[in-house]
Amino acid sequence: MRPTTRRTLAAVVTGVAAALGAAATPAAAAGAVPVPVPLDGAETALGMELPEVTGALPVPTAGAPEGPRYVEGRLLPERTLPQLPVQAGLPGADVRQPLPRVLGDDFDHAALDAPAAELRTLAPGLSLDAPLTAPNPEALGLPSAKLPEVGVLTPVLQTGPVADLGVGPGL
Numbered sequence: 001m002r003p004t005t006r007r008t009l010a011a012v013v014t015g016v017a018a019a020l021g022a023a024a025t026p027a028a029a030a031g032a033v034p035v036p037v038p039l040d041g042a043e044t045a046l047g048m049e050l051p052e053v054t055g056a057l058p059v060p061t062a063g064a065p066e067g068p069r070y071v072e073g074r075l076l077p078e079r080t081l082p083q084l085p086v087q088a089g090l091p092g093a094d095v096r097q098p099l100p101r102v103l104g105d106d107f108d109h110a111a112l113d114a115p116a117a118e119l120r121t122l123a124p125g126l127s128l129d130a131p132l133t134a135p136n137p138e139a140l141g142l143p144s145a146k147l148p149e150v151g152v153l154t155p156v157l158q159t160g161p162v163a164d165l166g167v168g169p170g171l
């Protein structure tokens with residue numbers, strides 16, 4: 001292959017990779033994907049106003065686990081199986097129900113707004129130690145026997161969901 005052909009091919013591949021990377025970035029950067037619920041057909045078929053419903057589905061992203069820590073006097077590191085952090089969110093919803101002026105002229109709809117809430121989790125982990133001590137120089141470098149140690153690192157779940165329920169003018 002001639003050098004000019006190689007350069008042209010490299011430029012085309014670089015351009016395609018940049019275009020694909022730019023197209024994939026907004027979807028990966030979004031915290032939640034909006035999901036509209038189309039009720040127009042049911043509204044027409046039933047001959048009445050139905051609520052407007054939209055939702056938001058979170059996009060989970062896995063983080064980097066904190067690596068094992070080596071502790072003096074142990075053969076195996078602490079946090080043998082590290083905890084995996086995952087960040088996402090709780091699904092959100094926005095529901096607006098028309099009201100036929102039941103509460104007066106100023107109130108046309110009842111609404112429930114529950115935005116997607118941040119959710120931070122840590123998967124369970126495992127910490128264990130072998131039934132041997134570190135090599136003992138006084139015993140010609142041989143390890144001594146001891147009781148094995150096993151510990152489970154508890155999972156973590158943190159969130160703060162909110163919701164707003166109210167009535168107001170307009171739809």
